[in-house]
Amino acid sequence: MKLSAPIFQLKRRAKLISRDSRIPLNEVLDQIAQEEGFQRWSMLSACMAAYPQPKSLLAKLHNGDMLLFAGRPGHGKTKLGLQLLIDSINDDRRAVLFTLEFTEQQAIKHVQSLEKKAPGISDSLEIITSDEISADYIISHLSGSKPGTVAVIDYLQVLDQQRHKPPLSEQVRALDDFAKQVGVIFGFISQIDRSFDADNKALPDIHDLRLPNHVELSLFTKACFVHNGKTQFQMVA
Template identity: 25%
Template structure:
């Protein structure tokens, strides 16, 4: 019998009864440590049901700013229907008796967090084994599911399940406090173009931002502008996935942007002494950034997602461009038309942005429809294999330069960034200066008041 009991105990998932009791005891002895514990532990981190019920009671009391002591906790347990006449009162007293001091609550919390981590890893390993044994999924699918689950654990998030609004409210308050304390003009990452930042509130976490234009309008240049600014000033890692240009071409473009040395000179190598000095200074500045470049031209969303999960402190993902990607599953199904494939890719990109919790800037080609119109400014219906892309994106921006179509135009090197969809505000047009020799965009210096 003893052997059977031992085997049953071994089947239990990792937990520490003593640490759970010590944390609860500390909170009851000294309510001053409650905010620190609430910040670090969720109710599901407690493995023993009785401990979890007590913690849930304290957690909800804290959210309503109620006084926390043994009497009020017992009263709230009674209201919540988790009070046991014969057990609860004695157990609360026992918790306080067995906890030597609240001074070590940080160590007790660390033990619980470690046990929770081990349980999540064990659950994931069990689920993966079950997927393999069922034999219905390919190795690639199982690997993708495993990476997704492990990434969720690493980020401190549960891979699935409903979240009570009380937990979300705490996160929202933290975010509001962070924004209130910040000196930044916009809540998201800056694009480096002030007028554009104000129009779209910067590049915000979990957003899918689509930048679309006809070939030759400067999509890649705009994306590299944004990447360079984020790489230099955000302090985070920024990743650029280029399906069209090589790493060397991209870095030449970045050097041109940073050094203001004519791009043609860099391509031909015809540089004078002053140019070399500027290039050296630009290379030094680029060297200090955490810009990551991938020029694999056969990449899928799943590949990008897997690569980005391994990047420490990721701040932004840029993809150039959507129509060149292989389908979300990495394999084209023979019955699928291109519209369905692009629809799958755009949906997967939005899911990736939410999972990685970073802005994803994706470039897209436009159809030729605008070229047959008198007014050649792009609109949402011009998106190639449209529909799903327009629906999934949080922000859709178009680039348009009148002098591209009309060489004699007065608006020489004036570019329009047309914000056609914006979940964070209004749709409008932002005027930018196009500097072709440096393949870069800049804000227009306002010399008159706008009405």
């Protein structure tokens, strides 16, 4: 069933109406759902969840997944991560970008460059740019999140760059435990080692990750490797 607008836009409109009219949000959501042909918002949301986008990476993920986006600089790994967040918002999920690379304005600009059918989606994306981003910080921020929440971390290799933060291996294990307990999906943008040689194989793989500090690779469940416009999705564990 086609809605009059993407579900995230309907939800945002409901929040504005609730704030301006001081009507409880759940009542406004139900009213909008009725305008779309459903008795209640929960029925609308459930119906939309039953029709995942077949070409979306999101449809291949499950609650608790630990996903890698890996490639050399400029080959599209960040684009994949941001597209996952856009698809998550369109699926009425909470979507959060934790970035140690971008300013908030830079992140918004990148997201807006990917917006096509749903302009304004960047307004619904949570963008966290604190220098204190680490596993503990991320877990604290996502505390109370619903299962299916999607968070992308930009990027894996800088999580422990500051000496006062725990080793990368400890942080990834803590995030893995949290993902499984709560049902959050984590995506990690990751670098590929400079030793990767495209003349020997078309795409990098899990063994080509740049890991200056040890990480237990079996903690990751799925991965997207990109190079020269090609993308390969694969199971890791």
